[in-house]
Amino acid sequence: MTTHTPQHDGTSLGLSGVALADGVGAAFTSRSGGVSAAPFDSLNLGGAVGDDPEAVRENRARVETALGLPPGRTVWMRQVHGADVRVVDDVPAGTPEVDALVTTVPGLALAVLVADCAPVLLADPVARVVGAAHSGRPGTAAGVVPALVRSMVERGADPSRIRAAIGPAVCGECYEVPEAMRDEVAAVVPAARATTRAGTPALDIRAGIAAQLAGEGVTDVRTDPRCTLETPGLFSYRRDGRTGRFAGYVWLAGDAG
Template identity: 40%
Template sequence: MSAPFETAGNLAGLPGIRHGFFGRAGGVSAGDFAGLNVSLAVGDDPASVAANRDIIAGTMGLGPLMILRQTHSTRVETLAGPIAPSSLDADAMVTATRGLALAILTADCTPILFADPEARVVGAAHAGWRGAAEGIIGNTIAAMVALGAAPARIRAAIGPTISVPNYEVGETFRADFLALHPSGAHHFQTPEGGRPHFDLPGFVVEQLAAAGIGSLENLGACTYAAPERYFSHRYATHRGTSTGRQIAVIGMT
């Protein structure tokens, strides 16, 4: 059994590198988690989650999924071998080791996949607003460079993320963000008579460009706007329901 996934043009076709952005299509979960939920922390049946993870691993053909315990931090783990699922607290990981399927779970935050095909180094990062604002992107790139990558050779792809029309945040959020990035007011839009909305993928794109990476692609899909395709924490919260998590994967054969 396999599951459908999306790919980024700048990562597709790289020799020996596989990647995929999965949504909720496929899988065996039911109810609010219907489809391909991969999180054990949302109330889904653990057997269904294990089956979904196996489906994804089989689809990618890279071996077991390397899954972190994500905490909206700026911590990056460098993996030289397999880890037990959720055994490390971090929000990004990099490797130069073949056969490790680096996997990031999201349900509105930004999944970012990285590859330097010449150095044979790959990475994956979970960028919520706090992690992105505090430096998870730069830290991930620095960890790749420590393994021999070069920013100008790195290709990065942004997967499904909540978009600015659906990401209302309020004035306190805006103030907290601007305290970290005083020149970042252009990442906010305020509808007439409404509250500020934040452009998370736009900010992530800006951070990646500032790091000098060689290639960037944004799939442009909004998790909130397409609940039939993606899990969205905010969409579920607004409707008083629960939701799952989708996964983005990259690795080398």
């Protein structure tokens, strides 16, 4: 595959910066500004969806450049829809099979891949600890975000200081599920219970996550209102089936020591 690599800024890549906290960088990507061919066009960052690995590497490098991140200093996950958290102080040799990451190392970015599930970014700017979680239906029911908050607290974070950003995800008016599935999730996360515009059973994952954060004492929460299924500029598995992944990034500003 032949590509060219001009300098890219956040606008050309369609990045959405998040003002999470002083000394903390955070952003959500879109699907524009990359080199992947259809159906992954064009800024696919997922390495396990069938896209050309060279295209994925190029796309990831473009995002690092646009965000001002050190090349190759982003930690990715092999997301398994669970609630395990990994604390990292460097880029691991292999991709950890977890759904949440925590670091206290400046310049080390944490990334979460999504295409309908919710990307969740957390930061305590005083304790200098950040975290990222992949929270879809199974992960939300399993409590991956509360587990992430607790892991951050173990490293000095205070829930009253933690600031959270819940990124684009399929909305409660679109995420239709069988009634039994809705009841199963709502039994552990009542705030996730929803109804579609057509009046059928649904789940509002972002509302559920916000309630989980509040339950852990995290009240400074901002939510990106975009629904992935309704937004052509974002990847959506429920809409398109075979498709790419966009990402949420969070990192502590400064150079790694």
